[in-house]
Amino acid sequence: MEEEYKSLQIIQNCPNSRVYHLYLNGPNHVNALSQDFFTEFPRALTTLDQNPDVGVIILAGSGKHFCSGIDLQTLADGFKQTDCGRKVERLRRHIKFLQEAITALECCRKPVIASVHGACIGGAIDIITACDIRFCSSDAFFSVKEVDLAIPADLGTLQRLPTIVGFGNAMELALTGRRFNGDEAKSLGLVSRVFSSKEALEEGVKVVAEEIATKSPLAVIGTKAVLLKSRDLTVEQGLDYVATWNSGTLLSDDLKEAISAYRQKRKPKFAKL
Known part of the structure; x- marks a missing residue:
């Protein structure tokens, strides 16, 4: 029996295809990363990785946006302790737990292609920088937003983004938290290609994924x-x-x-x- 997820959805659009879609499935909350997501995401990736019928995974967002970043309640869950020393230990353990969910993208043997439309903010940047290939639609916009929440990004952006866009560009984006569009993301090397619409993005990503899936x-x-x-x-x-x-x-x-x-x-x- 196929596993049910609260924050995700796995779909095989074509019966004979080795390409599977993994959707962030909380469109009413702009696919914000909830506690359920951080528990379910590595589990879903492991399920796909171990399935011999899966050759390539496309990671996308349901609804109008890819992902608005981490749900603030998920951050608050790390503060449930009164003793200062225990609060610090619990918070560090909580952050490591969140980090491991994102790193699961790199641990997955199968290639993961990020298909980004609309908002890709904060924790969403952590996610796409851990993916293997990134594409976006012309309406996509990005922001390394954590600095505006008075914290450094701590789920992988500061470690992975510099190797993708260069140290200086990563420093500027992370310190300003400014919003940038798909064309700039392409010029920086964050995405490989910008498609004219969400529909064109879906079709273009499918073509690339199917091509990879035919290889050894x-x-x-x-x-x-x-x-x-x-x-x-x-x-x-x-x-x-x-x-x-x-x-x-x-x-x-x-x-x-x-x-x-x-x-x-x-x-x-x-x-x-």
Whole structure:
């Protein structure tokens, strides 16, 4: 039986497709990140990751916006203690819990594509910077908003955004909290492409996702794993890591199938992972 979620919805739009949609499903609250979200999100990603029928995940928002950021009640949940020392310990543990839910995007072996329309604010930036590919519609707008709540962003933006848009750009966006649009997000490298409308975005993301889903699952998860690992390594260490990775995966039938399909001028057919 398929698991029910309060804050999310998983949809396979086409029966034979290996592309699954994971929706932030709280449109009446602009998909604000509730306590339910932080509990359910890593669980949903694990379910999708372990499903052999899933090749690619598209992360999108229900309704008019992608996500308005963290629900302030979720922040307040970390303060339920009177003793100062225990309050500090509880708050740190609460923040780590929230962080782990976002990091689950990187822990998921399957690639996750962020499909952003409307608002993408605060905690939503934490989410998309942990995704593997990002696209948006022309109506999308972004803001690293936490500074206006008198806190530094603490769920991953300050760690991941600089590697995407550059240190100076990340510093400026995080310190000002200013709003910027899809075209600027594209020029900064935060998104790969801006589509003219939400409908065009959905169709464009689907095409990219379906293309990735046709490729060797071992090659896809290996590419994601090596890129993420190499981000924190020297070139020499990264080369050593990929050599170790490929020494295992090159023995699979996928390489033989890819070569055979190329020679026979046909599309390759790879086994599920």
